[in-house]
Amino acid sequence: MNKSQERYQNMFSLFRTLRLEGTLTQSELKDRLHLQASTISYLVNDLKREGLLQLSSLENSAAKGKVGKPGQYLEIANEHSYFLGLYLEETFIDLHVIGLADQEVHFQHIPLENPTPQELIQKVVSLIDHFTTVYENIKGVGLAV
Template sequence: MSQARLKEYCDLQASTISYLVNDLKKCGLIKDAEQEQREGKVGKPGNLLALNNDMASFLGLYVEDNWIDTYWIGIDGRILEYKREKYGENSVESSIIDTIQYNMSAHGSIKGIGVAVKGIVQTDGTIKSGKRYGNWDGKDAWNFEGLANDLKKQFSEIPFIVENDANCAAELFHYNTKRIYSNCVTYLLNQMPFGIGCGLILCGQLYRGGNGSAGEIFEKGGLMRSLAGDRNAGQQNTETMIQAVMPHILTTGYLLNPNCIVLTGSCFEKITDQELEIIRKMLEDVPVKVEILSGQDLLNPAQGAALFAIDRYAADLVGEVTQR
């Protein structure tokens, strides 16, 4: 946008906007893009400004049972590259480090990294996560307790965000919808490998709760564990997962009264129109708007993790500038 539009948007004096823009240009974070189109308007067209992806880009990783999704995005949020790579029997942590090292050498402008994990990331940095499923004889490879500290030691010059995958999906939905919903609840329903998570955006911010586990789903009867056991037998489908999580959805809908509830995840990756219609009927009693994101609209937590990294970088940058 132009400096004039920035002035209107930020409600600041033109001289203040000019001062700030010049500072950001000196840092290389803003560049001149092109002249704005002013058809039918009088006056000299202004130069449009754009964030400079060549100066600052970010990585987002989503760690699954046997693969890692990696998004490389610019500071303007644009996706520059996406990859899914399997890592076999290597340890999860070493695979994360290898992926980061490769991308750091390939992309010299990386200023922050976000990692989405399918576990509870507590406020003290402790990560509580379940077992890794697959052909590893029940090997428990999800020991992430020291992951954040290990990454900081390995890559001391790069700030890291480690966050729950459903929280990352919630942040991505919030971003994709231009933050029009100040209160929304996102359910991440994954079929292969199995997983059910929930992320909360309340009053325009991610809500993590007192210890970081807000939104987690507790189910006493063992149905969730049964669904996890059925996944390899081909007995699990999206409808049964919706039935299992329906009490939580209804309670959340009435208790929090969000603007909308979002359902996404690999359960909806190849779902048919007929199945979608059945699920929509199942959700008719939910007291708020429900959006189902399927196919190309699925929310990948890796991209949300990268957005968290951008937010951290921007906050740190503002903090440095205000202290000068």
């Protein structure tokens, strides 16, 4: 594996770990990923510079009573990018707007009354147009039928 692939794999592992576990310090990331502190630091700084990571508002209570500077919790910047998901059924549409950290920021259950296929298409297009305007940083749309 070349350096570029290794860096990508490390960044992917760091990002996936934060998505699964929520908030962690750089030290906790180092321990979970078995990487050097400097590697974690470079990756975190790059992700913060891109706006994908941010400092969490969580307080590190586990650090109380320990010597040294307490670690700051990091989290994925949920509002960096959104995904719009539409789940279509015969009698309703469930609409979800989900952020980068898998946190839902909007849910709407929209009842339908026997729409024709054309009316359903128009409704879906209308919802996509509306929500991509309300949430300008929607990066993807998914439909499930």
